[in-house]
Amino acid sequence: MVYGTCSMTAKPSISKTILPNGVRVLSEWVPYVDSVSVGIWVKVGSCDESRNRRGISHFVEHMLFKGTHNRTARQIADEMDSLGGHLNAFTDKEFTCYYAKVLSEHRLKALDILSDMVLNSLFDPSEIERERNVVIEEIKRHKDTPEEAVHDLMVQTLWQRHPLGNPVIGSASVVKKLTRDNIVDYVSRFYTPDAIVISAAGNVEHKELVDAVVPTFGSLTGTRRKRPAKPAIPSAQEKYVDRATEQVHFCLGTMGFPQDSKEKYALATIDAVLGGGMSSRLFQEIRENRGLAYSIGSYSAAYKEAGLFAVYGGTSIQNLSTVLDLIYRECENIGKHSVTDEELLRAKNQIRGALVLGQENMSNRMGRLAKSELYFGRIIRLEEVISNINSVTKDTVAAVASELFNGSKFAVAAIGPFSRNRQFTIIGG
Numbered sequence: 318m319v320y321g322t323c324s325m326t327a328k329p330s331i332s333k334t335i336l337p338n339g340v341r342v343l344s345e346w347v348p349y350v351d352s353v354s355v356g357i358w359v360k361v362g363s364c365d366e367s368r369n370r371r372g373i374s375h376f377v378e379h380m381l382f383k384g385t386h387n388r389t390a391r392q393i394a395d396e397m398d399s400l401g402g403h404l405n406a407f408t409d410k411e412f413t414c415y416y417a418k419v420l421s422e423h424r425l426k427a428l429d430i431l432s433d434m435v436l437n438s439l440f441d442p443s444e445i446e447r448e449r450n451v452v453i454e455e456i457k458r459h460k461d462t463p464e465e466a467v468h469d470l471m472v473q474t475l476w477q478r479h480p481l482g483n484p485v486i487g488s489a490s491v492v493k494k495l496t497r498d499n500i501v502d503y504v505s506r507f508y509t510p511d512a513i514v515i516s517a518a519g520n521v522e523h524k525e526l527v528d529a530v531v532p533t534f535g536s537l538t539g540t541r542r543k544r545p546a547k548p549a550i551p552s553a554q555e556k557y558v559d560r561a562t563e564q565v566h567f568c569l570g571t572m573g574f575p576q577d578s579k580e581k582y583a584l585a586t587i588d589a590v591l592g593g594g595m596s597s598r599l600f601q602e603i604r605e606n607r608g609l610a611y612s613i614g615s616y617s618a619a620y621k622e623a624g625l626f627a628v629y630g631g632t633s634i635q636n637l638s639t640v641l642d643l644i645y646r647e648c649e650n651i652g653k654h655s656v657t658d659e660e661l662l663r664a665k666n667q668i669r670g671a672l673v674l675g676q677e678n679m680s681n682r683m684g685r686l687a688k689s690e691l692y693f694g695r696i697i698r699l700e701e702v703i704s705n706i707n708s709v710t711k712d713t714v715a716a717v718a719s720e721l722f723n724g725s726k727f728a729v730a731a732i733g734p735f736s737r738n739r740q741f742t743i744i745g746g
Contacts (some may be wrong), residue, residue, distance in 0.1 A: 332523035339511035345518040352521035354679040356416035361507040364480040372487010383444040385437040421520035433657040463566040463732040471568035471730035509539035518682035549623030553726035565733030573624030581718040589664035652722040655715035
């Protein structure tokens with residue numbers, strides 16, 4: 318199945334091919350650039366982990382850089398450096414991605430390296446032990462960085478009984494116990510052809526990409542075990558973790574909308590108005606007008622089964638209650654009175670600008686293709702997204718904000734020096 322063509326035209330073209338075993342190959346040919354970003358995406362992440370496997374997706378991601386039947390870990394690094402390219406990976410709640418960005422002349426070599434890592438990794442026991450220590454140190458560093466850790470604490474508080482609350486980075490206690498058999502079994506169950514999307518953007522022709530993928534991924538077999546759907550019911554609890562920090566780092570989170578919801582576009586507009594930049598309501602009121610925080614902002618996220626909206630910031634413990642009250646007030650206000658015409662226009666321009674300017678980065682294009690396929694099974698073109706943003710009105714903003722904010726309570730997560738203040742009930746860190 319192919320969308321678009323790869324004929325020599327002046328405009329980028331998007332193509333899709335599904336191999337007989339279910340592997341999907343996507344490409345966006347951009348003839349006026351000299352680079353290619355290519356990624357191998359696997360539909361597995363922290364949402365797929367049981368309690369005694371928290372962090373295994375992230376650990377597998379690390380291990381795929383540690384040597385294959387054809388290359389040592391050093392050779393993987395040396396080969397990519399010799400191409401003048403960039404090789405990396407990341408794990409999220411619902412997928413894992415291994416990607417490279419190289420000059421277009423090295424596109425097939427980069428794909429070969431990535432394919433070898435995904436299909437032929439050794440999972441050598443000695444490398445597992447070394448990388449185990451690396452990942453545990455990464456977890457410790459994460460805990461020592463409260464401005465990062467507070468986001469994990471928030472989703473764990475918001476989604477206490479749903480896999481979306483699982484921390485992507487995992488827990489040290491689980492990582493210490495993972496065995497080679499655990500890892501091999503996990504890869505065999507989840508790294509199946511129906512769960513793999515290979516995406517590329519830049520100066521690459523689709524047929525060439527498919528021809529390179531077939532000999533490696535074409536013979537892959539198996540079917541991914543599906544995760545049972547589970548209602549993502551948000552919690553409104555508050556959790557305060559004591560740390561010897563100068564500031565309190567906090568997050569407030571509430572329900573949002575899943576990927577297939579039209580309301581997510583109105584929520585993106587609300588996000589821009591409330592905390593999306595220096596002109597946002599929260600920034601102007603809390604930082605500029607009152608001087609109560611240096612960092613204050615908001616974000617929204619959409620997943621397969623649910624979404625979230627969150628406000629984050631940092632402030633002195635003496636100002637925390639005041640800052641939280643101001644955030645609640647601004648959220649309730651937008652639910653009761655919507656936004657102004659000027660705010661709506663500015664928010665739409667911010668969102669459209671970020672989308673269009675992001676197209677100058679081939680990695681962004683590559684990722685947009687893959688996520689579109691993983692979530693919807695089809696290519697969501699940029700024009701469709703912009704059309705949905707343009708269709709947002711003050712009435713839809715008011716309806717969505719009223720649903721989320723009026724009468725609802727936020728989950729609150731905060732990390733800071735609470736032991737000196739009896740107002741807060743402290744939990745273990």
